[in-house]
Amino acid sequence: MNNIEEKLWNYIDGTCTADEQSAINKLIASDEAVRLKYKELLALNREFATMELDEPSMAFTYNVIEAIRTEQALVPLKAAINKRIVMGIALFFVITLTGFLVFAFTKMNFASMGTADILPKVPANFKMPEVSMHFSKPLVEGFMFFDVVLGLFLFDAYLRRKKQAHTD
Amino acid sequence: MQSKLSDIELIDQVLAGNQAAYADLVKRHQRFVFTLAMRFAKGREDAEEIAQDCFIKAYRSLGSFQRQSKFSTWLYSIVYTTAMTFLRKRRVDTDSIDDEDTYIQVENQSSAYDVNDAENKSRSFYLNQAIEQLLPDDATIITMFYKGEQSLEEIAQAMGMEANTIKVKLFRARQRLKEKLERNLKHEAKELI
Numbered sequence: 528m529n530n531i532e533e534k535l536w537n538y539i540d541g542t543c544t545a546d547e548q549s550a551i552n553k554l555i556a557s558d559e560a561v562r563l564k565y566k567e568l569l570a571l572n573r574e575f576a577t578m579e580l581d582e583p584s585m586a587f588t589y590n591v592i593e594a595i596r597t598e599q600a601l602v603p604l605k606a607a608i609n610k611r612i613v614m615g616i617a618l619f620f621v622i623t624l625t626g627f628l629v630f631a632f633t634k635m636n637f638a639s640m641g642t643a644d645i646l647p648k649v650p651a652n653f654k655m656p657e658v659s660m661h662f663s664k665p666l667v668e669g670f671m672f673f674d675v676v677l678g679l680f681l682f683d684a685y686l687r688r689k690k691q692a693h694t695d
Numbered sequence: 696m697q698s699k700l701s702d703i704e705l706i707d708q709v710l711a712g713n714q715a716a717y718a719d720l721v722k723r724h725q726r727f728v729f730t731l732a733m734r735f736a737k738g739r740e741d742a743e744e745i746a747q748d749c750f751i752k753a754y755r756s757l758g759s760f761q762r763q764s765k766f767s768t769w770l771y772s773i774v775y776t777t778a779m780t781f782l783r784k785r786r787v788d789t790d791s792i793d794d795e796d797t798y799i800q801v802e803n804q805s806s807a808y809d810v811n812d813a814e815n816k817s818r819s820f821y822l823n824q825a826i827e828q829l830l831p832d833d834a835t836i837i838t839m840f841y842k843g844e845q846s847l848e849e850i851a852q853a854m855g856m857e858a859n860t861i862k863v864k865l866f867r868a869r870q871r872l873k874e875k876l877e878r879n880l881k882h883e884a885k886e887l888i
Contacts, residue, residue, distance in 0.1 A: 583729040588721045591750045
């Protein structure tokens with residue numbers, strides 16, 4: 528009976544060939560048991576089509592759109608910055624530094640220089656500014672401590688991102 | 696108000712930067728996506744989480760949608776893989792997914808709920824109850840076939856299987872659904888007597 532039931536379902540779904548269809552047509556017309564089975568499956572088919580869809584919560588669409596917005600807002604700054612701007616800044620520095628180097632080399636007189644002349648001459652009255660008084664020990668220690676904390680914070684953020692990427 | 700535009704027209708608008716068009720797409724498909732999620736999760740909260748996750752994933756990959764199939768077929772393939780991942784994350788291994796006993800609890804819960812809600816005791820209620828008792832794959836195939844306007848080939852595409860496999864699975868799923876429906880109705884008749 529399973530075989531005929533399978534054929535009847537194919538007949539109802541319209542997935543059988545024209546030959547199979549005409550064979551089943553004949554069978555339904557001639558065989559009472561097949562006709563009853565066909566009627567039963569047809570009724571079931573109609574009943575299955577009445578199944579109801581579940582309804583999500585009222586705020587479902589809003590939640591989806593909000594989640595998308597939040598995700599977009601969380602794009603890291605690194606990815607949000609236009610790469611062309613970064614490249615432009617890098618190019619500016621490369622050109623400027625190259626320009627200075629080229630200028631400095633063209634102004635040098637390599638032929639007349641002795642070893643002593645290589646170093647630029649500092650004026651006699653020139654005095655280096657006193658900066659050591661600004662760097663007291665507690666200040667340097669505080670600065671180092673801040674650097675260590677910042678380093679740990681960045682390392683933690685890096686590990687979290689790595690873990691998140693692994694989970695996704 | 697829901698848009699009258701086709702899915703493809705809405706997708707074009709979303710890709711052009713109109714996020715409101717995506718809200719229309721969500722509204723159009725949310726009931727079906729949520730129902731499919733319910734076939735796996737068996738709980739509204741989890742189902743909403745799965746459905747939401749599906750729409751976010753679909754939004755992210757909308758640019759890669761090839762348009763060789765219906766948007767709904769593509770979306771349902773996301774639902775199926777997301778729901779399967781959800782089941783795996785819940786550490787429900789393949790054996791227990793195939794084990795119908797896993798769903799006995801759901802069956803009993805539904806029966807307990809019935810007693811106080813006479814209005815729900817319609818044929819349609821028993822049909823939905825029987826679907827809930829099916830295995831996730833069976834319930835998904837039945838739902839996609841009858842409510843998702845999907846052909847056997849499209850269901851096969853969404854579930855990553857061969858069309859012939861889906862045909863056999865659909866046949867078996869219908870048989871199981873019929874058995875469960877009859878059993879539930881008999882059980883109810885006995886309770887009334």
